Amino acid sequence: MFDFQENVPLKNYTSLKIGGPAEFFYQPTNIEQLKTAIVWAKLHSHKITLLGGGTNTLVSDEGVKGLVICMRKFAGIESKLENENLRITALAGTPKSLLLKEFLKYKLAPAEFLAGLPGDVAGGVVMNAGIGEVTIRPREFCEIVDWVEVLRDGQLVVLQKKDLEFTYRKSKGWQPGIITRAGFTWPNLEDVQVVERVKNLNRARLTKQPLELPNAGSVFINPPGYKSGKLIEECGLKGYRIGDAMISEKHANFIVNVGHAKATDVLQLIKHTQDTVLEMKGVSLHPEWILLGF
Ligand SMILES: Cc1cc2nc3c(=O)[nH]c(=O)nc-3n(C[C@H](O)[C@H](O)[C@H](O)COP(=O)(O)OP(=O)(O)OC[C@H]3O[C@@H](n4cnc5c(N)ncnc54)[C@H](O)[C@@H]3O)c2cc1C
The missing domain is CATH 3.90.78.10 (UDP-N-acetylenolpyruvoylglucosamine reductase, C-terminal domain)
Structure with a gap:
């Protein structure tokens, strides 16, 4: 048994503030809880729907049947310098803003495109989130993701970047499954201008976006x-x-x-x-x- 909720209004979990209730709703904090939820849903033949930050989703007024697993509490991030690269590992529900902070700590280029990008790390992988400005590099998740860990058929599987089939605002190689962690690598080449550019990009979003x-x-x-x-x-x-x-x-x-x-x-x-x-x-x-x- 696990501690799910029933009839939870999903408008409270989406940035559009729209959406009817989840029939069943659960926020795991670790892999064992996630596995238990999946076993329970399968046992009762409930469909599973994943939700991250809910910043790219439109939820129906009737809500979502079955079990909605919201990954926001499945969060945590660590980084280390290794062979002149910064390597970051983030759990699926880690806010992108924390990923940005890790790159910013070392004044590294990926902080720029992450500036003001809402939602979670896994949502960023699924959507290959990024920006259109061609002068900024890197500018999409596919350029910084190294590997992704997926819970598939009860097992944790690690997939490399080449397996993820990234295209414009999409990736699909991780399916079927649930993304649980992602690894990011970037050369540790400090650029002191990055901090100022991140500030400017945040300001630009405030001016241009509602x-x-x-x-x-x-x-x-x-x-x-x-x-x-x-x-x-x-x-x-x-x-x-x-x-x-x-x-x-x-x-x-x-x-x-x-x-x-x-x-x-x-x-x-x-x-x-x-x-x-x-x-x-x-x-x-x-x-x-x-x-x-x-
Ligand atoms: C103000 C604003 C500005 C934005 N600007 C940009 C931008 O500049 N560039 C850009 O690309 N996007 C932008 N977005 C869209 C959105 O923020 C991104 O697509 C983001 O990456 C979605 O992440 P999320 O966690 O909110 O995903 P969600 O909306 O929660 O989910 C997206 C998809 O991922 C799936 N999913 C979530 N977690 C998992 C998981 N652990 N395993 C498997 N599947 C999962 C969901 O089922 C869903 O299909 C913006 C959104 C807002 C509100």
Whole structure:
């Protein structure tokens, strides 16, 4: 037996502040608890859904059936210098901000793209999180991840970077399974400018992104050769609203929750945006977000 909760509102666990209840909800703090939860779910034929920081997910108004495992308490990080490299090991639910701090301690380049990136380490691996600025290197998780540990069929398996099949805002080689830890390596080449650049990048996010309102980051991936935000803005959709879901006035590739938006409002707004951009610009937009419970 383990200490799960029932009917837990997932809006409290997503950055959009939207989503109905998890039928069963559990936050493991260690591998034994995680294994116990999986065995219990399998025994009762419950589907398992993983949640990290919930910063890239839209949860259905009806919630999620089965067991939702939230990994936020499965956190911890350590680093060491080895053969002129910084090696970091982080548990899946470690906030990316702590990963940033480790790189920043040594004034290393990966701190830059991690500046202001929300969510957990495992979510970063799953989504191959990163930034678009081509002048910044590294700028995606796939450039700093060395290995990933996955709980698969009750066993811990270590996969190397080459096995993870990273593409733009996606990775899939870790499936099936649950990411439990990740290892990162970067040459220990101190750059004193990094601290100032991290400050500037944080400031830029505050100016450009609607961080004052609940959101889940960029809604659409950038189609090759285009910027989704620019396309949406050029179609005059900034401020367009369905229910309490609105295309941000600040950044057109963000949908913000201006009150009590429902997932259905957001989905309608996504559809309206896709239809409008296709009609006016001839370009198909594809969502970056993960939909849970639909
Ligand atoms: C204000 C804001 C700004 C953002 N800016 C950026 C940006 O610049 N670049 C960018 O790439 N993204 C950005 N995002 C999106 C988001 O922060 C990233 O995609 C992030 O990496 C998601 O991490 P998470 O922990 O929140 O994942 P979640 O949203 O919780 O989950 C994402 C997916 O990972 C799965 N998952 C989570 N944990 C595990 C695990 N342990 N094992 C297996 N599967 C798991 C979930 O089931 C889900 O499918 C932004 C979001 C916000 C709100």
